[in-house]
Amino acid sequence: MRFRLSGATIRPNKCSGMRTGLLVLMVACASPVHAQEAVDAKRADTIRQLDELTGQIGLSADKVASLDKEIADLKKDQTTLTAALIQSAKTEKKLTEDIAAIGDKLTDLREREDGIKLSLKGRRAALAEVLAALQRMGLNPPPAILVRPDDALASVRSAVLLGAVVPEMREQTEVLIADLKELSRIRTSIGDEQTRLTASLSGQAEEKKRLDLLLAEKQKLQTTxxxxxxxxxxxxxxxxxxxxxxxxxxxxxxxxxxxxxxxxxxxxxxxxxxxxxxxxxxxxxxxxxxxxxxxxxxxxxxxxxxxxxxxxxxxxxxxxxxxxxxxxxxxxxxxxxxxxxxxxxxxxxxxxxxxxxxxxxxxxxxxxxxxxxxxxxxxxxxxxxxxxxxxxxxxxxxxxxxxxxxxxxxxxxxxxxxxxxxxxxxxxxxxxxxxxxxxxxxxxx
Structure with missing residues (x-):
């Protein structure tokens, strides 16, 4: 069913619904191999970014000096140094696990971000068509029955048209708003996770330095x-x-x-x-x-x-x-x-x-x-x-x-x-x- 108003052709309800449904079907029916390749590619990209960020993380001279003093103040015996080594290794392992978890979460968030972008792109044509039709209606509104009773048929047609178009437009608008809100939330989450990642990487670099210093001190105490x-x-x-x-x-x-x-x-x-x-x-x-x-x-x-x-x-x-x-x-x-x-x-x-x-x-x-x-x-x-x-x-x-x-x-x-x-x-x-x-x-x- 088509309605033409001021030169614009509108296909209410079924058209945009079919397009959205087709998009969902295409995504859902994509080859599992291609889907896995996409996931692997996204994970590889996250790992690459993590490696780049790791290369930028370093300890300041003040932090290194602080660690040196911390080790120097320790009681220099096997028991104390071994206990400090075990605790430092446990902390470093926990930070490593946190970094891996944050990396996985970032991968998931970026996949969801891409999914929403794809969904918005797929509905762009249908939304533009409806909005263009309503804009034309605003520029050239149908006649009112009370003002021009002789054009009652045009008013009835307009009412039928609006009854078909407005619910579809409202539904599309609500979905669009929800997607935009979700996209904004995901981007905020990505920023928060990147901040956590930087903090964890800094902590890991500190623990690795502490481990190196402790190992060096323990080697000095070897009795052999x-x-x-x-x-x-x-x-x-x-x-x-x-x-x-x-x-x-x-x-x-x-x-x-x-x-x-x-x-x-x-x-x-x-x-x-x-x-x-x-x-x-x-x-x-x-x-x-x-x-x-x-x-x-x-x-x-x-x-x-x-x-x-x-x-x-x-x-x-x-x-x-x-x-x-x-x-x-x-x-x-x-x-x-x-x-x-x-x-x-x-x-x-x-x-x-x-x-x-x-x-x-x-x-x-x-x-x-x-x-x-x-x-x-x-x-x-x-x-x-x-x-x-x-x-x-x-x-x-x-x-x-x-x-x-x-x-x-x-x-x-x-x-x-x-x-x-x-x-x-x-x-x-x-x-x-x-x-x-x-x-x-x-x-x-």
């Missing part, structure tokens, strides 16, 4: 002499070169520690000077084992271990590894430069490069259990060092390292590979995670 530490590192590297597998490396390191225990007895019967290094290794090992044995059995910690870093599990024990086998551990996707912490009290059995694993950290959790972490840019602990749960042990790369063959996902994000082993054999880590369903429910792959 520099000569012994270098000898230990060289010995571990030699064992790593000879080992052909992770299982063989763990077995070799365990055997090396057993020899250290035997050296403790031999040191009491031979010249102190000749076996000083061996006695130091043995004494450190015995001290760490005594501390470790006093802790809770690792098997009893099921359902209580936190993730060693902020992020989400993207691959799991038993998944196809893409090389004809299955994964023997979990893969955690982390933010760039994320701090990695020890999930449990443990002794560092090995810390260094190992074959395709890249930088590898093996933690002896006692009772035959080992925690293996691979994919870090830097490891902050050394062999035979005792670490507490939550203590920072390393830092992730800015992006995925190609040499880490166990974590080939191809999206460029840093990946931490995690294995739990019992008597050198891999076991599923899932039962140990405090929130082990989170990795699957938030997995976007």
């Amino acid at each position: 002499s520099e000569e012994t530490r270098k000898a230990e590192q060289q010995r571990a590297e030699d064992l790593a070169r000879r080992a052909t597998s992770l299982r063989e490396l763990i077995a070799s390191m365990e055997q090396d520690m057993e020899e250290a225990r035997k050296a403790a007895s031999a040191a009491n019967q031979q010249e102190e000077q000749k076996l000083a290094a061996s006695k130091e290794r043995a004494d450190n090992f015995a001290s760490n084992q005594e501390r470790l044995s006093a802790k809770v059995n690792f098997a009893s910690l099921k359902g209580h271990l936190p993730m060693p870093g902020a992020g989400k599990l993207v691959r799991h024990f038993g998944d196809d590894d893409g090389l004809g086998g299955v994964l023997q551990g979990d893969t955690l996707e982390t933010p760039a430069g994320a701090t990695i912490t020890a999930p449990t009290d443990a002794v560092v059995l090995y810390a260094g490069a190992f074959r395709s694993y890249g930088q590898l950290l093996i933690l002896d959790a006692g009772n035959g259990y080992h925690v293996v972490l691979a994919g870090m840019k830097r490891i902050n602990v050394s062999q035979n060092q005792f670490v507490l749960a939550g203590e920072p042990v390393g830092v992730m790369n800015e992006q995925l390292v190609a040499s880490t063959g166990t974590v080939q996902l191809g999206n460029g994000a840093p990946m931490l590979y995690i294995e739990f082993r019992k008597d050198t054999k891999p076991v599923n880590p899932a039962p140990w995670w405090a929130d082990r369903l989170a990795g699957r429910t938030t997995n976007d792959t």
